[in-house]
Amino acid sequence: MAEIEVRGLTKTFGAVTAVRDMSFTAPAGQVTGFLGPNGSGKTTTLRATLGLIRPTAGETLIGGVPYRHLAQPRRRVGALLEASGFHPGRRARNHLAVLAASCGVPGRRVDEVLDLVNLASAADRRVREFSLGMRQRLGLAAALLGDPQVLLLDEPANGLDPAGITWLRGLLRGLAGEGRTVVVASHVLGEVAQTADRVVIVNAGELRFSGPLHELGGSGRALESAFLRLTAVPS
Amino acid sequence: MPQIRTEFRKLATIRSPWLLLAAGPVIVVAGITGLVLSGTNVHDPAAQNRAMAHVGLAAVFTLIFGILAVAGEYRHSTITDTFLSFPGRGRVIAAKLAVYGLAGAAAGLVSSAAALAVTASWWAAKDAVFHLSAAGTWQTFAGGVAANCAFALIGVGLGALIRNIAGAVALALAWIALIEGIAGQLIGPGLARWLPFYASEALDRAAIITTRLLPQWGGGLVLLGYAAVFAAAAVLVTLRRDVT
Numbered sequence: 001m002a003e004i005e006v007r008g009l010t011k012t013f014g015a016v017t018a019v020r021d022m023s024f025t026a027p028a029g030q031v032t033g034f035l036g037p038n039g040s041g042k043t044t045t046l047r048a049t050l051g052l053i054r055p056t057a058g059e060t061l062i063g064g065v066p067y068r069h070l071a072q073p074r075r076r077v078g079a080l081l082e083a084s085g086f087h088p089g090r091r092a093r094n095h096l097a098v099l100a101a102s103c104g105v106p107g108r109r110v111d112e113v114l115d116l117v118n119l120a121s122a123a124d125r126r127v128r129e130f131s132l133g134m135r136q137r138l139g140l141a142a143a144l145l146g147d148p149q150v151l152l153l154d155e156p157a158n159g160l161d162p163a164g165i166t167w168l169r170g171l172l173r174g175l176a177g178e179g180r181t182v183v184v185a186s187h188v189l190g191e192v193a194q195t196a197d198r199v200v201i202v203n204a205g206e207l208r209f210s211g212p213l214h215e216l217g218g219s220g221r222a223l224e225s226a227f228l229r230l231t232a233v234p235s
Numbered sequence: 236m237p238q239i240r241t242e243f244r245k246l247a248t249i250r251s252p253w254l255l256l257a258a259g260p261v262i263v264v265a266g267i268t269g270l271v272l273s274g275t276n277v278h279d280p281a282a283q284n285r286a287m288a289h290v291g292l293a294a295v296f297t298l299i300f301g302i303l304a305v306a307g308e309y310r311h312s313t314i315t316d317t318f319l320s321f322p323g324r325g326r327v328i329a330a331k332l333a334v335y336g337l338a339g340a341a342a343g344l345v346s347s348a349a350a351l352a353v354t355a356s357w358w359a360a361k362d363a364v365f366h367l368s369a370a371g372t373w374q375t376f377a378g379g380v381a382a383n384c385a386f387a388l389i390g391v392g393l394g395a396l397i398r399n400i401a402g403a404v405a406l407a408l409a410w411i412a413l414i415e416g417i418a419g420q421l422i423g424p425g426l427a428r429w430l431p432f433y434a435s436e437a438l439d440r441a442a443i444i445t446t447r448l449l450p451q452w453g454g455g456l457v458l459l460g461y462a463a464v465f466a467a468a469a470v471l472v473t474l475r476r477d478v479t
Contacts, residue, residue: 051318054477074320081315087311087313099320102237102238102240
């Protein structure tokens with residue numbers, strides 16, 4: 001099992017507390033929606049889970065182990081982060097080939113994931129020619145490259161067209177159905193309501209809710225009103 | 236080591252670093268040609284080493300090439316993917332030092348060979364005798380390779396410390412064009428010869444000026460020392476820094 005555990009995570013940047021004593025679990029075999037307004041600490045939490053940010057206090061574990069102690073981390077955990085980038089002069093296939101070299105997966109896996117995200121026809125173009133949606137697909141291909149048991153995706157639907165969003169929903173449901181742990185940070189509540197089994201809602205760096213989606217009503221409209229209530233500034 | 240394999244793969248799949256390295260031999264050829272065309276007496280025995288010493292100019296490009304190793308990854312945010320693959324950041328910096336140092340040395344070899352070929356060609360064109368076996372020729376040849384390698388290593392450390400390409404390149408160029416010259420005058424020649432570009436002059440101009448410079452091997456060791464200090468600082472800082 002490869003569940004994600006966030007335990008008492010606190011992170012301060014100078015005088016700003018980005019995350020305060022956050023704890024939740026994202027279980028295997030489910031899609032967990034990770035929701036919160038801009039600046040609520042979602043990205044900081046994801047980055048801490050991936051070992052990119054050092055917690056001020058607390059810890060984050062993947063299958064019981066901190067990310068930095070995973071052997072072959074890219075084959076255990078796939079990540080799509082907003083700020084992760086591409087060299088504009090590198091061809092899409094080569095971007096994945098670099099990552100394949102870094103985690104020891106064979107070259108044919110590059111073609112498999114290019115097919116999977118529907119980028120095979122653009123594989124030999126330089127990334128500077130790519131639209132936002134194509135970059136997003138390439139980022140997803142990179143996350144899936146190591147066939148990981150755990151996926152952490154920050155706004156994966158960003159830039160995708162309606163058909164792409166439907167495709168992504170099927171992909172994420174399928175991955176969770178295979179027993180993988182899928183965490184999706186998103187602002188698109190209607191989409192989360194259709195995809196997620198559980199939701200984690202944070203506001204101002206603190207946890208406001210963690211539990212099954214149906215506890216918040218289940219529909220997109222019910223999720224939206226719960227979200228707005230949970231993240232409202234206390235009056 | 237997968238870190239080293241990955242760094243080679245990164246370099247092999249973009250063009251800009253190679254264009255930068257290719258500029259090295261071009262500037263060396265242009266510099267030597269300029270020296271000859273500006274009326275230098277090629278029959279003067281010292282002129283041959285003065286021409287060959289232009290190989291040191293190419294190190295400016297290996298320095299910038301080295302800066303791109305880490306600062307370029309921050310520029311395009313590919314550093315996130317790099318650290319996701321290899322959470323042991325110290326080994327990433329070590330692999331970059333190995334790969335960029337090797338590439339810098341290879342570029343230095345090309346620049347030294349270009350210096351040798353173009354100097355010999357001009358000497359032949361001017362009916363002067365080119366002394367291939369003169370001690371200074373091969374000393375400068377080897378010094379050019381070493382200087383180009385050392386500045387690539389210094390660049391890797393500098394780029395990892397500063398992370399901003401424009402800032403790191405501006406600092407490096409300002410150091411070369413202004414700061415070291417002024418600092419050298421302030422502290423006097425006895426201390427100035429320990430500064431990095433004085434040390435690199437000792438490496439590739441050893442046969443010309445010996446009085447106010449370190450011996451050639453000394454210049455090499457001093458440059459290696461600078462590279463080691465920058466690399467150590469780069470690793471310490473990179474281990475502690477959050478990647479946001």
